[in-house]
Amino acid sequence: MKHPDFAKRFKQAVAHAGVEDTQEALARLFDVSTVTIWSYRNGEKLPRMSTATRIAETLEVSVDWLLTGAGSGPGELGLKEGSNVTQGPRIQGRIPLISWVQAGAFCEAVDLLEPGEAEAWLPCPAAHSDRAYALRVNGDSMTSPYPGQRSYPEGTIIFVDPDKPLTNGCRVIAKINGEVTFKSYAEDMGHIYLRPINPTYSPMEVTGKDISFCGVIIGSYTPE
Structure with a gap:
């Protein structure tokens, strides 16, 4: 089963984060193989939840958005100025x-x-x-x-x-x-x-x- 929407979001998050966008660099950053990075970029498979959480935290997106498109995407995790909602406990995964x-x-x-x-x-x-x-x-x-x-x-x-x-x-x-x-x-x-x-x-x-x-x-x- 292909996952083209995940591949699109993965590439979008990498680009927004400004990290080095090569298979070798991303493999080191996320502690996976270069073959795995290739599979993410091409929508061949989804990451395990523990890996998806690590990727989402590094790229500063929500894991829900990364996997499904719901939740906070690139640049949306911070609270807006003047909000009366305080930051909750940091999600550990x-x-x-x-x-x-x-x-x-x-x-x-x-x-x-x-x-x-x-x-x-x-x-x-x-x-x-x-x-x-x-x-x-x-x-x-x-x-x-x-x-x-x-x-x-x-x-x-x-x-x-x-x-x-x-x-x-x-x-x-x-x-x-x-x-x-x-x-x-x-x-x-x-x-x-x-x-x-x-x-x-x-x-x-x-x-x-x-x-x-x-x-x-x-x-x-x-x-x-």
């Missing part, structure tokens, strides 16, 4: 929103996804590894009934990083006996527990059980 079944597979071996293999690619303001992903919360076990306590109601988008180390009290995605779950991680007197936030659910002791940790929560977002 976009990560795939995947299913819980896919998250279970990530516990075994994380293979970076291509655009189109995820439900969506979401902006993530938290620093994260290339293996980070997002999930949509199911159920109410991590919903707090108490005001002011951190809570993750059903439908909340959580950002997960498999490379972030476990710490006592962190929120995790874990796989137990083939089932993927979202809980708080706790260590106490040599024992390991997975604890819900909702007090109507019981904590689980997982010491010595067949369990894999699929990542630590690094942020969350609740859609309107």
Whole structure:
């Protein structure tokens, strides 16, 4: 499948950024091969999301615009003078929103996804590894009934990083006996527990059980 519109936007962004426009120079700039640069210029393929994010940040365009034509193109990322909107947190990249079944597979071996293999690619303001992903919360076990306590109601988008180390009290995605779950991680007197936030659910002791940790929560977002 050809991607001529992407090739046009790629060339436009390179020209606007004023970087050296040769295959060799662009390959060094974006840390890819010269063959890959040729394929971008000719619309032969789209970059992986991690590469597209790197290219977009370097050329100062939005990754959405680079891949789809939506969002901010060359020279449009800055805020207009006199705007009453303040700059939000810097987007650290976009990560795939995947299913819980896919998250279970990530516990075994994380293979970076291509655009189109995820439900969506979401902006993530938290620093994260290339293996980070997002999930949509199911159920109410991590919903707090108490005001002011951190809570993750059903439908909340959580950002997960498999490379972030476990710490006592962190929120995790874990796989137990083939089932993927979202809980708080706790260590106490040599024992390991997975604890819900909702007090109507019981904590689980997982010491010595067949369990894999699929990542630590690094942020969350609740859609309107």
